[in-house]
Amino acid sequence: xxxxxxxxxxxxxxxxxxxxxxxxxxxxxxxxxxxxxxxxxxxxxxxxxxxxxxxxxxxxxxxxxxxxxxxxxxxxxxxxxxxxxxxxxxxxxxxxxxxxxxxxxxxxxxxxxxxxxxxxxxxxxxxxxxxxxxxxxxxxxxxxxxxxxxxxxxxxxxxxxxxxxxxxxxxxxxxxxxxxxxxxxxxxxxxxxxxxxxxxxxxxxxxxxxx
Numbered sequence: 001x002x003x004x005x006x007x008x009x010x011x012x013x014x015x016x017x018x019x020x021x022x023x024x025x026x027x028x029x030x031x032x033x034x035x036x037x038x039x040x041x042x043x044x045x046x047x048x049x050x051x052x053x054x055x056x057x058x059x060x061x062x063x064x065x066x067x068x069x070x071x072x073x074x075x076x077x078x079x080x081x082x083x084x085x086x087x088x089x090x091x092x093x094x095x096x097x098x099x100x101x102x103x104x105x106x107x108x109x110x111x112x113x114x115x116x117x118x119x120x121x122x123x124x125x126x127x128x129x130x131x132x133x134x135x136x137x138x139x140x141x142x143x144x145x146x147x148x149x150x151x152x153x154x155x156x157x158x159x160x161x162x163x164x165x166x167x168x169x170x171x172x173x174x175x176x177x178x179x180x181x182x183x184x185x186x187x188x189x190x191x192x193x194x195x196x197x198x199x200x201x202x203x204x205x206x207x208x209x210x211x
Contacts, residue, residue, distance in 0.1 A: 048192040087114035092163035
């Protein structure tokens, strides 16, 4: 990453604190392997494939946390331009509107301004990836039976951040010279969720024909 981009994607801009993997754990090793593949310039379609002999849940867990960190960083760079005035509804253009539901405060799908939706989304994901019953970090502790279903919902909602950024704030991304970085991140995300069959193809329609 260039010096200019490092200044754009600095730690102060991160929308939420990054979740890190503990050194010495299997997931930390998988994370390092995934990062090494990306940094080596390997084809993204190949980089997302489940390594031989590795557990699918571990591979998915590593990527969910990594995408949460990356997407939260991307949104952090444009969040000052995403306000209740500029984005009174969380949407992806006139055709797609995303309503928030969390079975706590918002028991029914509720239309919200984009920044409020983003805050609720990142809080909701953060609670889950820090929950040892859902994302266990200790060796030998099994994943819950509904782990992949939980991850599908997280990834589906993270995809909406891409939709909003691309359709409503990509001009800011271009001004910052970060479009190549954001495009690569999106391609990585797209290839992973399609390779692992984690998002319904219909959900991906707002950003077709990308990548």
